[in-house]
Amino acid sequence: MGGFLRGRLIDFRLASALYLVLGAVLALWPGTVGILLCRVLGGVLLLCGVVLAGGCLLRDRGLNGLRLELVFGVIAGGIGLFFLLRPWSVLSLLPTLLGLYVVVDSIAALVRSARLYRLEYRRWWVSMLLAALGVLMGGALMLRPFGAVRMLIRFMGLVFLYLGVSDLWSLYKLETLTQEARRNSPMDEDPWG
Numbered sequence: 001m002g003g004f005l006r007g008r009l010i011d012f013r014l015a016s017a018l019y020l021v022l023g024a025v026l027a028l029w030p031g032t033v034g035i036l037l038c039r040v041l042g043g044v045l046l047l048c049g050v051v052l053a054g055g056c057l058l059r060d061r062g063l064n065g066l067r068l069e070l071v072f073g074v075i076a077g078g079i080g081l082f083f084l085l086r087p088w089s090v091l092s093l094l095p096t097l098l099g100l101y102v103v104v105d106s107i108a109a110l111v112r113s114a115r116l117y118r119l120e121y122r123r124w125w126v127s128m129l130l131a132a133l134g135v136l137m138g139g140a141l142m143l144r145p146f147g148a149v150r151m152l153i154r155f156m157g158l159v160f161l162y163l164g165v166s167d168l169w170s171l172y173k174l175e176t177l178t179q180e181a182r183r184n185s186p187m188d189e190d191p192w193g
Contacts, residue, residue, distance in 0.1 A: 026157025042083025049077025099141025106134030
């Protein structure tokens with residue numbers, strides 16, 4: 001495999017490993033992690049808002065560009081304060097956003113399973129099934145079927161664990177079959193392209 005291809009494979013593996021870590025953390029400590037993330041993000045936004053608005057008020061008031069800076073500062077500060085004071089409200093939006101991400105990633109896995117099919121791997125359908133299940137799990141996150149945010153965060157953790165394992169498996173099979181196909185005959189189409 002060329003250097004570029006090796007780099008992409010390492011990137012895919014690293015992303016899968018990060019899914020596993022994120023999934024384990026979310027599944028084991030859902031409430032703590034969710035509140036902590038909201039408060040850290042809220043603190044950062046509040047600090048940015050204070051710096052923007054404060055810097056604007058300390059400068060010359062005749063510049064029109066500074067008015068926009070003041071507006072952004074006030075908005076960022078207000079959002080940061082909301083994140084700090086109402087982290088559970090913020091967390092209720094998180095499943096929808098993460099669900100959308102999981103659906104998009106699983107669609108990419110569906111494309112990889114189609115490449116396995118083109119390489120004539122006889123169990124390509126396993127990868128396709130795993131990717132389709134990922135789409136369903138992401139859809140479930142987007143619809144928020146669970147009442148409690150803590151349960152939802154734990155579910156998101158399990159989804160990311162599943163996503164990491166599924167991606168690692170399909171990457172392994174694709175790499176193995178690509179190497180085998182290259183040994184047996186020259187390839188017209190690069191399955192990584």
